[in-house]
Amino acid sequence: MKLSIRHDTTYSYANEVCTSIQFLRLTPQDSERQRVIDWQVDMPRKARSQLDPYGNVLHVLTLDEPHGEIVLCAHGQVEIDPTREVEPDLQSPLPFLRSSPLTAADEALLAFAAQHCGERRDRAALIELMNALAEHMTYSPGATEVGTTAAESFARQAGVCQDHTHAFLACVRSLGIPARYVSGYLCTEDATHLASHAWAEAWLGEGWYSFDITNRLARPERHLKLAVGLDYLDACPVRGMRRGGGVEHMLAKVQVELMVQVQ
Structure with missing residues (x-):
């Protein structure tokens, strides 16, 4: 079973944020249950990648200049084995x-x-x-x-x-x-x-x-x-901290679709 995923997240602020750090766990990994065919996380700039203490792929995104919004997009295709319990x-x-x-x-x-x-x-x-x-x-x-x-x-x-x-x-x-x-x-x-x-x-x-x-x-x-x-x-997929910005508004849109496999 192949799944196609697109996860868009937009953070917007009433005032400009001075600096912010976002911790992103938006990257799946291969296992006996799932195989990553392709995957990409689009961010405002390149982020440092590492494994956290639980073995998750963690991207640390640091923005140290004033900004009024942050736009993130994770997308790709993953194959799932529905029989594995x-x-x-x-x-x-x-x-x-x-x-x-x-x-x-x-x-x-x-x-x-x-x-x-x-x-x-x-x-x-x-x-x-x-x-x-x-x-x-x-x-x-x-x-x-x-x-x-x-x-x-x-x-x-x-x-x-x-x-x-x-x-x-x-x-x-x-x-x-x-x-x-x-x-x-x-x-x-x-x-x-x-x-x-x-x-x-x-x-x-x-x-x-x-x-x-x-x-x-x-x-x-x-x-x-x-x-x-x-x-x-x-x-959680996205978690962060910031200095400044005032009121925050977050908009998330997730699309998960079953891909039809052609024989």
Whole structure:
């Protein structure tokens, strides 16, 4: 299965920004599940490229002259293997047992994980947990913000894919299972869902298994992975800081299309 992706992001400011630094995790990597055919990230100027602590491709874009907007475009084609359910990894999964401020489990989340998994630590238990969270937390854009924690969104019983993933991570880590946040793209026919997406992966003995809580999917059939981390802040496609600028306006447009393969 081949996917064509174009992700445009424009930041505009009420006043000129003096200096800014953008951290871009917009570059997918080859794995047993996905093969990058071609990929390019267009930026205002050349950026330094490196691997971050989680192995993601990170571009650091520094603009040290006054500017009123930043325009970014990531685009390319990636081939996905829709039949692969597990992704092996030579790196230890143990760092993903750690919690973070966004994924800390309170008493309600601890009780919820125990209620639905009990002593079970297998894939079937985590699928049940995934479905229960999706039922408990209604998909509701605008109900939360970027800094909303897993405990807060769980208590509100509403959120978006980021919140669903954070709540799942909080529950799974409380069971002693390594789990990580995944950012990427989803090919879907549902126009109400932005193609930029987030889901979770949990380590179950032999590798990483995917859990898309928002869509109740335990197989990443049309998911293209960009980056992983402990939470949204580690894996989000674009994150930055600036001096000056006043009010910021961000416009993002993502197109993910299934490419028809000619025999």
